[in-house]
Amino acid sequence: xxxxxxxxxxxxQLAEDLLHQMLPKSVAKQLRKCQKVEAENYDEVxxxxxxxxxxxxxxxxxxxxxxxxxxxxxxxxxxARIESYDVYKVETIGDAYMxxxxxxxxxxxxHADEIAKMSLELVAxxxxxxIPHTATGRLELRAGIHTGPCVAGVVGSKMPRYxxxxxxxNTASRMExxxxxQKIHISSATYEALLADDAYEMELRGEIEVKGKGKMKTYxxxxxKNYSVQN
Numbered sequence: 001x002x003x004x005x006x007x008x009x010x011x012x013q014l015a016e017d018l019l020h021q022m023l024p025k026s027v028a029k030q031l032r033k034c035q036k037v038e039a040e041n042y043d044e045v046x047x048x049x050x051x052x053x054x055x056x057x058x059x060x061x062x063x064x065x066x067x068x069x070x071x072x073x074x075x076x077x078x079x080a081r082i083e084s085y086d087v088y089k090v091e092t093i094g095d096a097y098m099x100x101x102x103x104x105x106x107x108x109x110x111h112a113d114e115i116a117k118m119s120l121e122l123v124a125x126x127x128x129x130x131i132p133h134t135a136t137g138r139l140e141l142r143a144g145i146h147t148g149p150c151v152a153g154v155v156g157s158k159m160p161r162y163x164x165x166x167x168x169x170n171t172a173s174r175m176e177x178x179x180x181x182q183k184i185h186i187s188s189a190t191y192e193a194l195l196a197d198d199a200y201e202m203e204l205r206g207e208i209e210v211k212g213k214g215k216m217k218t219y220x221x222x223x224x225k226n227y228s229v230q231n
Contacts, residue, residue: 027104027154027162039153045102046111046147046190047168048087048119049176053140055095058131066132071095074129074139078122085118086110090164096176097122100164103152112147112193116200116221119143119184126182140182144175145221147189174210175218184221191219199226 027037052058052074059067075092082089082099086107090098099118102111123141131137148168154160171187179185185205186194194200201222210216 037154039151040104041149041151042103042106043149044109044111044147045100045150045168046115046145046193047150047164047172048097048099048115048143048145049173050097050119050122050141050143051176052095053142053181058139062132070129070132070139074126077125077128081121081125082118084121086114087118090162103150103164104162109193109196112145112190113197113199115145116184116186116190116194117224119145119221120224123182123184142176142179142181143184144172144177144179144186145184145190146172146175146187147193171210171213174213178208178210178218186219186221188217188219190221194221199224201225 058070062070071092071094075097078097079089085101086105087099087101088104090100092098099115100111101107101114101118107114123143126141127138129139131139146168148166148171150164150166150168152162152164155163175185175187186202191202194202201224203220203222205218205220207215207217
C-alpha cells in the first residue's frame with residue numbers, strides 16, 4: 001500500500017508539472033478544483049513577440065522533420081533562458097514566440113525591465129541555432145515590445161488556453177512585424193518605462209506607419225549598460 005501511494009504521488013506530481021507548463025499555477029489550481037477562471041484586467045504589462053527572419057523560405061528548403069527539429073532547438077534554447085527572468089511564456093505559433101511580464105503575477109513596474117533584458121539575451125542566443133540544410137547558416141530574429149494594459153483569461157474547454165487580449169497585444173505584434181533582422185523594436189510606451197532605470201541604450205527610429213495604428217514614434221533597444229549578454 002505504501003509503494004502504491006508513493007507511485008500515485010509521483011504520477012500526480014508529473015501530471016501537475018505538465019499542467020503548470022501549459023497554464024499558470026494559479027489558473028491550473030482553479031481548474032483542478034473545477035472552478036470557473038475569471039478573466040482578469042491588468043493595468044500595465046510588457047509583451048514581447050519575435051519571429052524568424054525568412055522563415056517561409058527556410059521552411060520551403062527543409063524537410064518537415066528538419067523544420068520541427070530546428071524550431072524545437074530554438075524554443076528549447078529560448079525556454080531555458082527565460083527561466084532567469086520574471087516572465088511568462090504565453091505561446092508559440094509556428095515560428096512566433098510570445099512572452100509577457102507583469103502577469104499572471106503582478107510585479108509592479110519591473111515588467112519592462114524584465115522583458116528588455118530577456119529580449120537582449122534571446123536575440124544574442126538565436127545565432128546558436130543552425131539552419132538545417134546549411135553548414136554555416138544561422139537563424140536571425142525579429143523582435144518587438146510594447147507596454148500597456150491587457151486582459152488575460154482562459155478560453156476553451158478542450159485543451160483550455162491562457163490567452164491575452166487587448167490593443168497592447170496587437171501593438172506588440174506590430175512592433176515585431178515592422179522590426180528588422182536582429183533588432184529589438186520598442187514602442188514609445190516601453191521606451192518611457194525603460195527610461196526610469198537609466199540603464200538602457202536606446203535609439204530613436206522615428207515615426208513609422210503601423211497598420212491599424214497610423215503614425216507611431218518608435219525606438220530601437222540596443223543594449224543594457226549594466227548587463228552583459230553572453231552568447
